[in-house]
Structure formats: C-alpha cells, structure tokens
Amino acid sequence: MEFADGKILAEIKDGVGRITFNQPEKRNAMSVTMWAGMGEALDLFEADASVRCVVLTGAGDKAFVSGADISQFDKLRSDADAQREYSRQTAGGRLKLATFPKPVIAEIRGFCMGGGLGIAMSCDIRIAAEGSQFGIPAARLGIAYGFDMVRHLVALVGPAHANMILMTGERFPAEEAQRVGLINKVVPADALTAEIAKLTATLAVNAPLSLYANKRTVQAVLQDRADRDIxxxxxxxAACFDSADYQEGRKAFMEKRKPAFQGR
Incomplete structure (x- = not known):
C-alpha cells in the first residue's frame, strides 16, 4: 500500500504493520504530505484487528528520518506565522502517532535527526543499528521545537542531557543515545532485522488488551495530573480482567502451554 504519492509505504504481515518513510534521496526527510500519509497508514492499522504492533522504519540504510524536509522551509516555515500553519498541517499525523493504541517500534538505521528523532521518541520502543547517528540541530538552524517534543526528550533522558542535546545541536552515536536512555538497544547493523522480528513476534502473541492498557497508563504517567483520564x-x-483472554491466560498457565489471545 502506498500513501503520500509513494513516499509512505505500508504493509501488514504476520500481525505486524510496517510503515516505511520512502524518500531515500533526501534521507527520508518528512514533507507535509508524508505526515498526512503516515496518519492514513496508522488509521488503517488501528482499524485492522489482525495488526498487533507497528514498526516504523526508513527506506535504505542511510537514514530513519533525517528531519523535516528543509527544501520546504522557505515556503512553509519562513516565519512564525508560517510555522504555525505548518504545525497545523502536520498536527493530524503527529497526534495519530502520539495516541496510537497499539505498540509502536522505531527500527533505526543511519540518521535520526530533528523531527525524525521526534518521531522515534513518539514510539514506544526504539532499536538502533550500530553506526546510527542522533541529534537535534535546532540551535544550528535558528529554530526551536515545540513543548510536546521537548517533554518527550526530557522524559527519556532528563533535563541535563536534554539541555546538552538541544543547546549543542551536535550529532552523537547510537551507543551514546542508549547510554542516556534515548533508545532501548543498539545491535549490529546486520542483526537489526532479526532483532526487530524477534521483538514483534513477542508483541504479536501477547494479550492486545493488556498491551493497550499498559501503554495508556505509561502515557498517563507522563501527562500533567489534570490531563490524566483515570x-x-x-x-x-477492568476490560483486561473481564476478558476471555484473561481466562485463556490463566488456563494456558495451568496447562503449561502458550496462550492464544484474541483481543477480547
């Protein structure tokens, strides 16, 4: 399946939805239409009960997402008013990723910079290949990032590391990203595909209602108290405890077999 004139690719296989940012000639930089296309793909995956988790990745081996498409900045982000309009146009895709109810994994190769790092931070789990590069070069472009992205960054790495990342604008390797808590794991580049497959296979057989409830609770912990929908x-x-899956989980445990969860 293709969205955004082929710049967003989507497929479903073995319970896993995969979205590929497909603009390798620009290191998968995100255009406005790509944000909308990602949102359409997420809508498709959310509505499909066979999809248990989602992987986001970039085409080729040069980049996950290198950031926003700077070639659009003069036209779409030339000043504060234009930036507000750009934010409005991309808000739908950002919101759909931030509120997506199923587990989302970032499979990172190469550059993961600026807004691309923002996408990765909106995922639940981030696995990177050795040789990947991270950074937020806002200070080198003369721009600033919005509250939600900075809050994600601070929640992951703490204010000290967030200040270092934002104020220097420097790139840093995957090993440093893991050390400060920005990503979950670094693996050899030739092992990344297998590592992601192992993780998605685990998520695809776990109880969907449990995954949904726990993801929602983790998100609420990071929200302001007034915004939490307790x-x-x-x-x-309660839906977990009242579900047929909970009965199946208990039965499978007693029978010493793997449970077959149905999401209900």
Missing part, C-alpha cells in the same frame, strides 16, 4: 485507565484495566 476513569479510562481504570476501564482499560
């Missing part, structure tokens, strides 16, 4: 969190937890 009733919805409690309802998601």
């Amino acid at each position: 009733a919805a969190i409690n309802a998601a937890m």
Whole structure:
C-alpha cells in the first residue's frame, strides 16, 4: 500500500504493520504530505484487528528520518506565522502517532535527526543499528521545537542531557543515545532485522488488551495530573480482567502451554 504519492509505504504481515518513510534521496526527510500519509497508514492499522504492533522504519540504510524536509522551509516555515500553519498541517499525523493504541517500534538505521528523532521518541520502543547517528540541530538552524517534543526528550533522558542535546545541536552515536536512555538497544547493523522480528513476534502473541492498557497508563504517567483520564485507565484495566483472554491466560498457565489471545 502506498500513501503520500509513494513516499509512505505500508504493509501488514504476520500481525505486524510496517510503515516505511520512502524518500531515500533526501534521507527520508518528512514533507507535509508524508505526515498526512503516515496518519492514513496508522488509521488503517488501528482499524485492522489482525495488526498487533507497528514498526516504523526508513527506506535504505542511510537514514530513519533525517528531519523535516528543509527544501520546504522557505515556503512553509519562513516565519512564525508560517510555522504555525505548518504545525497545523502536520498536527493530524503527529497526534495519530502520539495516541496510537497499539505498540509502536522505531527500527533505526543511519540518521535520526530533528523531527525524525521526534518521531522515534513518539514510539514506544526504539532499536538502533550500530553506526546510527542522533541529534537535534535546532540551535544550528535558528529554530526551536515545540513543548510536546521537548517533554518527550526530557522524559527519556532528563533535563541535563536534554539541555546538552538541544543547546549543542551536535550529532552523537547510537551507543551514546542508549547510554542516556534515548533508545532501548543498539545491535549490529546486520542483526537489526532479526532483532526487530524477534521483538514483534513477542508483541504479536501477547494479550492486545493488556498491551493497550499498559501503554495508556505509561502515557498517563507522563501527562500533567489534570490531563490524566483515570476513569479510562481504570476501564482499560477492568476490560483486561473481564476478558476471555484473561481466562485463556490463566488456563494456558495451568496447562503449561502458550496462550492464544484474541483481543477480547
């Protein structure tokens, strides 16, 4: 399946939805239409019960996403008013990723910079190949990032490391990204595909209602207290305990076999 004139590719296989940012000639830099296309693909995956988790990755081996498409800046982000319009146009895709109910994994090769790092931080798990490069070069472009992205960064690495990343604008390797807590794991480049396949296979057989409830609760922990929907969190937890999957989980445990969860 193709979206955004082929710049966003989507496929479903073995319970896993995969979105590929497909602009390798620009190191998969995100255009406005790509944000919309990603949102359309996520809508498709959310509606499909066979999709248990989603992987985001970049085409080729040079970049996950190198950031926003700078070639559009003069036209779409030339000043504060233009930036507000750009934010409005891309808000739908950003919101759909931030609120997507199923697990999302970032499979990172090469450059993961600026807005591309923002996409990765909106995922639940980030696995990177050795040789990947990270950074937020805002200070070298004369721009600033919005509250939500900076909050994600601070939540992952803490204020000290966030200040270093934002103020220097420097690139740093995957090993440093793992050390400060920005990514979960670094693996050899030739092992990344297998590592992602192992992880998605695990998520695809785990209980969907449990994954949904726990993801929602983790997100709520990072929200302001006034924004937390505790009733919805409690309802998601109750749905787990009232589900046929919970009965199946208990039965499978007693029978010493793997459970077959159905998401209900």
